[in-house]
Amino acid sequence: MGKTLRTRATPGLAGSLLGGMALFVAFPHAHAAAPATNVENGRYLARAADCEVCHTAEGGTPYAGGRAFSLPGVGVMYAPNITPDKTAGIGAWTDQQFVDAVRKGVSPGWKHLYPAMPYPAYARMSVAQVRDIRAYLATLAPSPQKTPENALRFPFSVRGLMVFWNLLNGPAATYADDPGKPAEWNRGRYLVEGPGHCGDCHTPRTATFGLDNSHALGGNVVNGWRAYNLTSDRQSGLGAWSDEDLARYLATGHADGHGTAAGDMADVVGHSLRYLSVQDIHAMVVYLRGLPPYRTAADMVEHTTPPAGDAALPQTTRGARLYAATCAGCHMPDGAGRQSSFGTITGARSLGADNGRNLVRILVQGSGMQTTTGVQVMPHFVGGGLSARDLADIASFVMTHFTTATPQDMEQRVRNAQQAAKP
Numbered sequence: 001m002g003k004t005l006r007t008r009a010t011p012g013l014a015g016s017l018l019g020g021m022a023l024f025v026a027f028p029h030a031h032a033a034a035p036a037t038n039v040e041n042g043r044y045l046a047r048a049a050d051c052e053v054c055h056t057a058e059g060g061t062p063y064a065g066g067r068a069f070s071l072p073g074v075g076v077m078y079a080p081n082i083t084p085d086k087t088a089g090i091g092a093w094t095d096q097q098f099v100d101a102v103r104k105g106v107s108p109g110w111k112h113l114y115p116a117m118p119y120p121a122y123a124r125m126s127v128a129q130v131r132d133i134r135a136y137l138a139t140l141a142p143s144p145q146k147t148p149e150n151a152l153r154f155p156f157s158v159r160g161l162m163v164f165w166n167l168l169n170g171p172a173a174t175y176a177d178d179p180g181k182p183a184e185w186n187r188g189r190y191l192v193e194g195p196g197h198c199g200d201c202h203t204p205r206t207a208t209f210g211l212d213n214s215h216a217l218g219g220n221v222v223n224g225w226r227a228y229n230l231t232s233d234r235q236s237g238l239g240a241w242s243d244e245d246l247a248r249y250l251a252t253g254h255a256d257g258h259g260t261a262a263g264d265m266a267d268v269v270g271h272s273l274r275y276l277s278v279q280d281i282h283a284m285v286v287y288l289r290g291l292p293p294y295r296t297a298a299d300m301v302e303h304t305t306p307p308a309g310d311a312a313l314p315q316t317t318r319g320a321r322l323y324a325a326t327c328a329g330c331h332m333p334d335g336a337g338r339q340s341s342f343g344t345i346t347g348a349r350s351l352g353a354d355n356g357r358n359l360v361r362i363l364v365q366g367s368g369m370q371t372t373t374g375v376q377v378m379p380h381f382v383g384g385g386l387s388a389r390d391l392a393d394i395a396s397f398v399m400t401h402f403t404t405a406t407p408q409d410m411e412q413r414v415r416n417a418q419q420a421a422k423p
Helices: 020-030 039-048 095-104 127-137 159-169 183-193 243-252 263-271 278-289 318-326 353-365 388-402 410-421
Strands: 068-071 075-078 220-222 225-227 367-371 374-378
Touching (some): 039 127, 095 127, 183 278, 225 263, 243 263, 243 278, 263 353, 318 388, 353 388, 353 410
Antiparallel strands (some): 068 075, 220 225, 367 374
16 A cells, blocks of 8 residues: 555467467467456555545445436436445446446446446556456445436437447547656556546536547536646646645645645545555656646636734625634634644635635535544535625635635525535
């Protein structure tokens, strides 16, 4: 677990068929036993691939499925149970069936999976690595929890159409290392584009819901949250971050001057990235730093530096008074954070980018993140006596106090987030 795990190549067949007799002699070798699986490598890769988050309903049994994914214009789909239960889970699947589902998006019975399952990215993993993940999943306790039926609009409800989607959008395949790049860059590319499937959230989608790789990792909206630009652009991406800050953010979910992960990204850190080795986090940083810059207006934000102490909180607006009463106890008047560095919000892109999209989501939905020191919680403020107007005023104050952003139609944005948060 503490060292970098390297890609294992799938053994190929050697030799040639020289007629009927040669075929007869070679036949037993064609069915030689597959290499032994490595459960610990499978555990590491399952975490790198973030399997638990997607396949666990909120408050549910890990890997037992049921998490809902709502796709605008498409409908709602539910992640399946991948515990070794033979009826509700994948216990009756063969290893090859599991490999085909993970790398090709085809489950038993020629049932094509939807791209909410990032099999085009997982195809970057070798067959041996996917078999290791299966070996790890087989060690879990079986769960009989059944997966709800998807509720998809036509024509997305026709699974057979996924055959044509695959022709347009994937899946990809393993690829050789680039000999012109250092080993850490190649390892980082594998982790980011493969098991980490970062592009599935941070890359915009085409009209066919495939990844728009012309703007790879340039930012997107997923589940109502802004997944920020990861390219090397200095104003809207990661170009102004230091290597140390980026590594710290990936490994812990927080970096001073850049804020704390929330929403889906908090889940990724808490259940995936924080388990990766120091070497692998560094490799991801190396790869991300090498991405060509791409500027996105939605991710642009210019921060201001409030004065320290009580002077940081002028009581001149309704939003300022609500912030003082509701937020300053944890985040301090100047955003420094009182009890924990995770409460430090200064410099966070969420304070102003995309008209405060993620700021509003945090106020309405809250956020929690698993860390080495316990769960870091940002509570939501719905049902706590604060109206939509109150939350809008708080968001507007935060945006104008900590950034130069100009809030627009914030009360409607709060109401939209409240509607989206309803079960």
